[in-house]
Each structure stands twice: as structure tokens, then as C-alpha cells.
Amino acid sequence: MDAFYASVEQLDNPELRGKPIAVGGSSQRGVVSAASYEARKFxxxxxxxxxxxxxxxxxxxxxxxxxxxxxxxxQQIRSIFFxxxxxxxxxxLDEAYLDVTENKKGNPSATMIAREIRExxxxxxxxxxxAGISVNKFIAKVASDINKPNGQKTVNPEEVLDFLEQLEIRKFYGVGKVTAEKMYRLGIFTGKDLKSKSEAYLADHFGKHGPYYYxxxxxxxxxxxxxxxxxKSLGAERTFSENISSEIxxxxxxxxxxxxxERRLQKSKVAGKTVTLKIKYSDFxxxxxxxxxxYFISSKExxxxxxxxxxxxxxxxxxxxLLGISLSNLNTDSPSVKTKEEKKEVAVQLKFDF
Structure with a gap:
């Protein structure tokens, strides 16, 4: 979805349409959860x-x-997916992967399906x-950002390698700001530059992520x-309207x-063994x-x-x-090998003071 939270607010309140808005925070405090395209221009x-x-x-x-x-x-959007x-x-809430190799409509064109879903x-x-349409999740994810907002991009099988070689490295899914800056220092600015590096070289400079990039x-x-x-994890956090220094x-x-x-654990019927405390200081x-x-726990006490x-x-x-608590090592965990994406999945409920 395009600027989902902000777009919903503009949909429900016509007075906000065409204006720069931020969901979350305030002029004096807090953190932006989402920004409208009008605000993103700034x-x-x-x-x-x-x-x-x-x-x-x-x-x-x-x-x-x-x-x-x-x-x-x-939920309305997901009902369309199904x-x-x-x-x-x-x-x-605003993003999902769909495998339409075999689909309920019998439509052989993923591009046409994406267009229908968007309509x-x-x-x-x-x-x-x-939408992004391609042969795997990584390329589809990258492609979904190419023609935003309100557009789609198809990368056909024969176009994949050329598409990735020409792509700016900061547009690779999984390459954040810090990693991109490190790649720049190594002379890696495009997919073609990245492809020129050996797996051993990437593993040496990026550790376990090296083979992934390769x-x-x-x-x-x-x-x-x-x-x-x-x-894989469930948590909640709170950003305060004023910094606090008292432990009480x-x-x-x-x-x-x-x-x-505790309420969310009871609703999900899960428990966990690992508690993590998250602290964000006034200097960020x-x-x-x-x-x-x-042993597994789920009680607030x-x-x-x-x-x-x-x-x-x-x-x-x-x-x-900001303070946050998360519970991981849940009793839903399977001993089987997990992918990188599965290991990263965390459900955190954000709370803001207004």
C-alpha cells in the first residue's frame, strides 16, 4: 500500500488531502510512524x-x-488477495507476498493479476x-518500489540479471543506510559492482550477510x-512526551x-522464555x-x-x-531450520504519548 497510514487518514478526513501529514508524534515530541507523499517531498x-x-x-x-x-x-485488502x-x-498491515503461480482465477499472467488486485x-x-512482479520474493519486493505510488513493475525472467546489475545498491532489499555507506567505501554502487565481488570477499566484509548479497x-x-x-517475538514499546530519568x-x-x-500473549495463546528490554536515550x-x-512465561508479573x-x-x-519490552523464544518456535526473514519477524505494538 502507498503511504498506508497517512493515506487512510487523508481518505477519512478530506481536509487532510493534498497536505503534508505525519501519523504519530507531535510538533514537540515523538516519532513519525508514517508520512504522506506530500510530506515525503520535504x-x-x-x-x-x-x-x-x-x-x-x-x-x-x-x-x-x-x-x-x-x-x-x-483485512479488507487481504480478503481481495485470497x-x-x-x-x-x-x-x-500494508504489505504482503502472494504466490500466484497457480491461482484461483486460472490467469496465466501475474502482471494482469497484480493490476486487477490494485483496481x-x-x-x-x-x-x-x-506492486512488484517477478520470479522470487526478493526481486518482487525490490520491483514494488520502482513505480510507486500507484504503479507496478514486472521483472520477467530474462530481465532479472540486467535489472539487478543496473540497480542502485541502496535499493537492494536488505541493504540499509549503514550497509550502503560501507558498500560505497568499498566501491560498490550498483548491482554490477556487487556482482563483481567474490563470495569470499563479501563474507569477509559483511559476515553472514555476505553469501546473501552474493x-x-x-x-x-x-x-x-x-x-x-x-x-517469533511479541513486544510493546512506549515513546514518552517528556524524557524521564527517574527509575520509579x-x-x-x-x-x-x-x-x-500479557493481553496480547493471552490473545495469541503463546508464551516465551527470553525477555528483552529496549531503551532509547534522549540522544537517540x-x-x-x-x-x-x-521455562515459558506469559504473566505480566x-x-x-x-x-x-x-x-x-x-x-x-x-x-x-522510549522503553520497550519484547518476549521471544516463543513456544511456537520449531526446531527446524528457519530462514533469515523468519528469524527477523517481530510483532511490536507501538505506543505514543500525545
Missing amino acids: GVRSAMSSVIAKRNCPDIIFVKARFDRYREIS EYTDLVEPLS KIKQKTGLNAS NVVRGIHESEVKPNRMR FMLEKLTNIAEEI TLQTRSKTIS LILEMAKELLYQEKMKDSVR
């Missing part, structure tokens, strides 16, 4: 500090997030969607679309977060502290007890703007 992006967003775009309008509404529309295939792997989404929700630039990505993707106040916030996690540096025990232990594990270096 460099406003998700996960950006609201203060910086306001500095970049003085006329930006901050809107409170409504996750219940986003979930409602997301008209075509049962092989649907949601990545988030149905527009008719049913009033929102625009973009394969994907050659169009090799074996991950299947998994409709029953298992959750932190414990109060952690109590509320633990209660939220991030710290995590984890502890694993030998035990989660809070472990979070409290982690909080006191070492002295705080500064005042705190």
Missing part, C-alpha cells in the same frame, strides 16, 4: 523524530494513529496500491511464500507495557538488554520482574525517551 520519513520532521516541513500536520482503523482496512490465492504471506483495492477502499544479485532467492508464518517512573511505564504484552542511542530462563532486573542491570547513561 524529506520526512517514518521513524524520523517529529522535531526533525517539523524542521524539514514547517507546515506538516501531525495526526494521531488509529491502528484499529488500519487493521480494518488491511480471491486469487491462498499463498499469502503478510509482512505487515479492486481502489474500488473497495479508495486507496492506491503498488546470491540475490544473481537473482537467487529460495525463500517460499509462507502463508502460515509463525510469530520507568518502572511505572514498564508495568503498563507488561500489562499490554539505543540499548537492549536480554535474559533467557528455562513475571515479565515485569525480568524487565525490572534488566533495568537495574547497569546504570542509565542518560534520560530516557
Whole structure:
């Protein structure tokens, strides 16, 4: 979906249409969850500090997030997906992989299916969607960003290698800002540059990610679309309207977060063994502290007890703007080998003070 949260807000409130808006945060505090395309023209992006967003775009309008509404529309969109295939792997409320090799419509063209789905989404929700179509998940994901917003890109089998060679390295899915800068220093600016490096060279400079980069630039990505993707972690976090330095106040916030996690664990009927405390300081540096025990827990009391232990594990270096708790090593975990994408999957409920 194109700028999903922001587009929903503009859909429901005509006064916001055509204006730069940010979902989440405020002019003085918080973090942007999503930005409209009008705001993106000024460099406003998700996960950006609201203060910086306001500095970049003085006329930006901050809107409170409504996750219940986003979930409602997301379910409508997924119901359209299932008209075509049962092989649907949601990545988030606004994104999913679909395998349409064999589809319910008997349509041999994935490009036509993508166009139909996008038209149905527009008719049913009033929102625009973009799509990427190709031979595997990696290339389809990369292609989905090429003609945004409200467009699609097909990379046919015979076009894959040329497409990847010409692609700017920062557009490779899995190459973030820090990795891109490291690649630039190594003279890697395009897929062609990346392809010129040996697997040993990439492993030496990028560790376990090296073989991944070596394969994907050659169009090799074996991950299947998994409709029953298992959750690997569950958590909640809270960004505060003012920095806090008192551990007493932190414990109060952690109590509320633990209660939220308990509710979600009960709803999902899962438990876990590893508790991780996430701390973001006022200077935006991030710290995590984890502890694993030998038995599964799901109660707020035990989660809070472990979070409290982690909080006191070492002295705080500064005042705190965000606290979070996550529970992993869940009883849904399978002993079978997991893909990189499966290992990364984390469900975190964001909370903001307004």
C-alpha cells in the first residue's frame, strides 16, 4: 500500500488531502510512524523524530494513529488477495507476498493479476496500491518500489540479471543506510559492482550477510511464500512526551507495557522464555538488554520482574525517551531450520504519548 497510514487518514478526513501529514508524534515530541507523499517531498520519513520532521516541513500536520482503523482496512485488502490465492504471506498491515503461480482465477499472467488486485483495492477502499512482479520474493519486493505510488513493475525472467546489475545498491532489499555507506567505501554502487565481488570477499566484509548479497544479485532467492508464518517475538514499546530519568517512573511505564504484552500473549495463546528490554536515550542511542530462563512465561508479573532486573542491570547513561519490552523464544518456535526473514519477524505494538 502507498503511504498506508497517512493515506487512510487523508481518505477519512478530506481536509487532510493534498497536505503534508505525519501519523504519530507531535510538533514537540515523538516519532513519525508514517508520512504522506506530500510530506515525503520535504524529506520526512517514518521513524524520523517529529522535531526533525517539523524542521524539514514547517507546515506538516501531525495526526494521531488509529491502528484499529488500519487493521480494518488491511483485512479488507487481504480478503481481495485470497480471491486469487491462498499463498499469502503478510509482512505487515500494508504489505504482503502472494504466490500466484497457480491461482484461483486460472490467469496465466501475474502482471494482469497484480493490476486487477490494485483496481479492486481502489474500488473497495479508495486507496492506491503498488506492486512488484517477478520470479522470487526478493526481486518482487525490490520491483514494488520502482513505480510507486500507484504503479507496478514486472521483472520477467530474462530481465532479472540486467535489472539487478543496473540497480542502485541502496535499493537492494536488505541493504540499509549503514550497509550502503560501507558498500560505497568499498566501491560498490550498483548491482554490477556487487556482482563483481567474490563470495569470499563479501563474507569477509559483511559476515553472514555476505553469501546473501552474493546470491540475490544473481537473482537467487529460495525463500517460499509462507502463508502460515509463525510469530517469533511479541513486544510493546512506549515513546514518552517528556524524557524521564527517574527509575520509579520507568518502572511505572514498564508495568503498563507488561500489562499490554500479557493481553496480547493471552490473545495469541503463546508464551516465551527470553525477555528483552529496549531503551532509547534522549540522544537517540539505543540499548537492549536480554535474559533467557528455562521455562515459558506469559504473566505480566513475571515479565515485569525480568524487565525490572534488566533495568537495574547497569546504570542509565542518560534520560530516557522510549522503553520497550519484547518476549521471544516463543513456544511456537520449531526446531527446524528457519530462514533469515523468519528469524527477523517481530510483532511490536507501538505506543505514543500525545
